[in-house]
Amino acid sequence: MNLTCAHRWAFSAWGGALAEHSDPLAPAGGDEVTVRVTHCGICHSDLHIQAGGFDMGGGRLSSFERAGARLPLTMGHEIGGEVVELGPEASGLTLGDKVIVYPWLGCGECPVCARGEDHLCPRAPRNLGIQLPGGYADLVRVPHSRYLVPIGTLSPARAATFSCAGITAFGALRKLDPTLTADDHVVIIGCGGVGMTAIALASATSKARIVAVDPDPAKREAALGHGAALAFDPAAPEAAKAIGKACAFNIAGVIDFVGAESTSSLAVNLVRRTGQVVIVGLFGGEFRMPLPMFALKSLRISGSYVGSLADLRELVALAERVTLPQIPLDLRPLAEVNQALQDLAAGRVVGRVVLQP
Ligand SMILES: [Zn+2]
Ligand SMILES: [Zn+2]
Structure with missing residues (x-):
């Protein structure tokens, strides 16, 4: 597969529909890893991200732009796929590994990130699917191999939803x-x-x-x-x-x-x-x-806001150990993402929509 170009479904105006973009991808450097996306869940938060902010009450809206998000924006933070490229310093993974991606990245340098609570980083968030391009795409670039969790024989469609819903x-x-x-x-x-x-x-x-x-x-x-x-x-x-x-x-x-x-x-x-x-x-x-x-x-x-990387690893281990009751999944092609977002907004979805590029 061609690793020099990512095909991403992104919106170019807050509140606007998503369209397909082709973006050049530089070779993975340092600890970076490229994942070929096989599954990406749609989260209710994506509706807020697309709208540009959360309703803070009294007619006020939070702002993803102030939080560092830039247009065009590729959403998708429940990513499951396969490792297809490793940067020269990336470790602990092999090409072809089936993984899910922890998307709640912080600055990676402050004391909060250092103790593994990237999702609560008080400095600059670098969440995949908000500040960094997410999984509504065929390829996703992950800044460090430690954010990838191998899933063994778990279903990648189901495991993808662990990264946020889970x-x-x-x-x-x-x-x-x-x-x-x-x-x-x-x-x-x-x-x-x-x-x-x-x-x-x-x-x-x-x-x-x-x-x-x-x-x-x-x-x-x-x-x-x-x-x-x-x-x-x-x-x-x-x-x-x-x-x-x-x-x-x-x-x-x-x-x-x-x-x-x-x-x-x-x-x-x-x-x-x-x-x-x-x-x-x-x-x-x-x-x-x-x-x-x-x-x-x-x-x-x-x-309570999402969970830590350790929580994600623990959840994967739990799913491997006990058979969790299965929530319904609604698998759809990535190209139908706009319809899927509308269905979610209208409350017409039972369980989780998972897109397949
Ligand atoms: Zn979410
Ligand atoms: Zn930090």
Whole structure:
């Protein structure tokens, strides 16, 4: 295959459609590695990246441009593929290795990056699919071989989704109290790709009863199939009361994979005293809560953002060891990326769309 030119699907204006570009690719230098993309998941964040920012509430938008993103922008941060080129100093990999790519790169030099928390780097983020060209392409250039995780015999389509949906779910679940028992309930709000992955992982790794909340009956049905004990429609009358009652008012944790004003307030209402609310979704808006609730309920409210490179390696090892319940995948050709993004925006996707160049 020709390694001197990458064919990338990129948008050239914020909010605009994606078109195919041919970009010259210099030979891999230093620790760099080139991966031939075989699979790339579409994440809900891609809709925000395409729009140019997240809704910060009160009509304000965050800015990917201020965060170093430049047009034309090639998205795609759930990349699975095959190593096709190694820089002279790249180590630990062989041509032909099947890998997934950790995309949440930091500056690579600061103390936060040095302790393996690139995703929380306070300096200059270099995320693949935002600041650096991502996986909506036939080839992707990765700055260092350490960001590649070999997947052995795992399905590359499924493993690709670990890099965001997987570690986001894994990272959020790890924030919950590890001593939960079978009497405890954990509520998962939002059963799209990430929420569904969390349900599947939680049912494989936690003793607590998992409760799914989603307005879409097809997603509730799928959640029950992937390990949720109960599933509720948040739009039903008196939904919070019904959920609380069904859980014997013993909800130890709520993970909000939507992150909207309505879901975050539902989360705070549902959780028991001393419970934990973890906000993961980036739908947007503002979080409002009566201040006395913090004290009266002794609440712990935290956020969770993707996961570390170590989390990704651990998740791959877990998937190799135990058979995780499988979230539905919707495989589509890369050339249909615009339609796929529209379907995702309209809520017409169950599980995860994975593109194939
Ligand atoms: Zn993502
Ligand atoms: Zn850094």
